[in-house]
Amino acid sequence: DAGVIQSPRHEVTEMGQEVTLRCKPISGHDYLFWYRQTMMRGLELLIYFNNNVPIDDSGMPEDRFSAKMPNASFSTLKIQPSEPRDSAVYFCASSLIAGGRSGANVLTFGAGSRLTVL
Amino acid sequence: AQSVAQPEDQVNVAEGNPLTVKCTYSVSGNPYLFWYVQYPNRGLQFLLKYITGDNLVKGSYGFEAEFNKSQTSFHLKKPSALVSDSALYFCAVRDIGSSASKIIFGSGTRLSIRP
Numbered sequence: 319d320a321g322v323i324q325s326p327r328h329e330v331t332e333m334g335q336e337v338t339l340r341c342k343p344i345s346g347h348d349y350l351f352w353y354r355q356t357m358m359r360g361l362e363l364l365i366y367f368n369n370n371v372p373i374d375d376s377g378m379p380e381d382r383f384s385a386k387m388p389n390a391s392f393s394t395l396k397i398q399p400s401e402p403r404d405s406a407v408y409f410c411a412s413s414l415i416a417g418g419r420s421g422a423n424v425l426t427f428g429a430g431s432r433l434t435v436l
Numbered sequence: 437a438q439s440v441a442q443p444e445d446q447v448n449v450a451e452g453n454p455l456t457v458k459c460t461y462s463v464s465g466n467p468y469l470f471w472y473v474q475y476p477n478r479g480l481q482f483l484l485k486y487i488t489g490d491n492l493v494k495g496s497y498g499f500e501a502e503f504n505k506s507q508t509s510f511h512l513k514k515p516s517a518l519v520s521d522s523a524l525y526f527c528a529v530r531d532i533g534s535s536a537s538k539i540i541f542g543s544g545t546r547l548s549i550r551p
Contacts, residue, residue: 322479349537360543361480361526374538409479415537423468423487423530425539427479 324410324428332436336398339431342391343412351425352385352395353409361409367393368415400435407432438463438531442542449517449549457512457545459501459527468530469510470539471501473523480526486510497521517549 323342331337343350351366365375370387378385382401387393397404411425440461449455461467468487472480484495491503501512510527527542 351539353541361541363538363540366538368537411480413539423539424470424482424485425472425480425528427472427481429479 322410322412322426322428324408324431326431327429328432328434330434330436331400333401334399335435336396337400337404337433337435339395339408339410339433341393341395341410341428343393343410344426345391347412347414347426349413349415350387350393351411351413352393353411355407355409355430356405364395397433400433402435405433405435438467438529438538438540440527440529440540440542442525442527442545444545445543446546446548449547451519451549451551452516455514455517455521455547455549457525457527457547459510459512459542460508461510461527461529462508463529463531466532467510468532469501469503470528470530471495471499471510471512472526472528472541474526474544475523483512483525519549519551522547522549 325340349368352364354362364377365385367387385395407430409427409430411427413425414422470485471483473483474480483499484493486493486503494500499514501510503510524544524546526544528539530539
């Protein structure tokens with residue numbers, strides 16, 4: 319398996335533009351998490367899905383942020399409109415949460431999408 | 437609500453010396469605990485986890501961690517540090533006492549190993 323794949327790796331955009339970040343989780347994983355990493359706030363959980371259904375979006379900072387998972391192999395995180403304070407590295411991670419398997423509960427992270435909003 | 441704290445922003449150790457990176461947690465039920473490492477411009481990589489059983493957990497690259505329920509701690513240790521261990525280390529917790537499956541990370545500790 320190629321691991322968790324995120325795109326784009328780098329995005330530079332201007333304030334007010336729409337940004338869409340994409341994630342392909344590991345096949346067979348039943349949970350998908352979106353995290354945001356900044357120097358000031360560390361690694362924040364934004365939202366997570368179980369079997370494509372959003373479970374907890376309490377970490378999504380504002381209505382400008384939205385996330386979808388239309389099928390088991392694809393998720394998007396959208397920011398509209400973007401602001402300079404949204405500049406961060408956004409990570410997608412997937413996992414098998416169910417117990418009994420050796421890899422259960424272990425998150426596999428993508429390489430991240432570095433967003434810069436000017 | 438679950439939380440995890442890493443009280444040290446940075447830990448500096450000489451190569452060959454033992455290292456400890458501290459982590460404490462708070463959960464309503466029982467915890468699953470994890471350590472991850474992040475190298476520059478990379479995603480986080482799994483090091484080790486505590487789910488149940490032996491309180492001393494061994495993981496990748498010679499790292500180990502000890503679960504201490506009374507002190508609600510899960511400190512990361514290595515007997516002899518290598519320069520290549522220099523990286524950002526994150527502790528994480530999942531509260532299995534709740535119905536949620538969220539995994540929360542600490543603020544991270546930068547480990548610097550000097551030759």
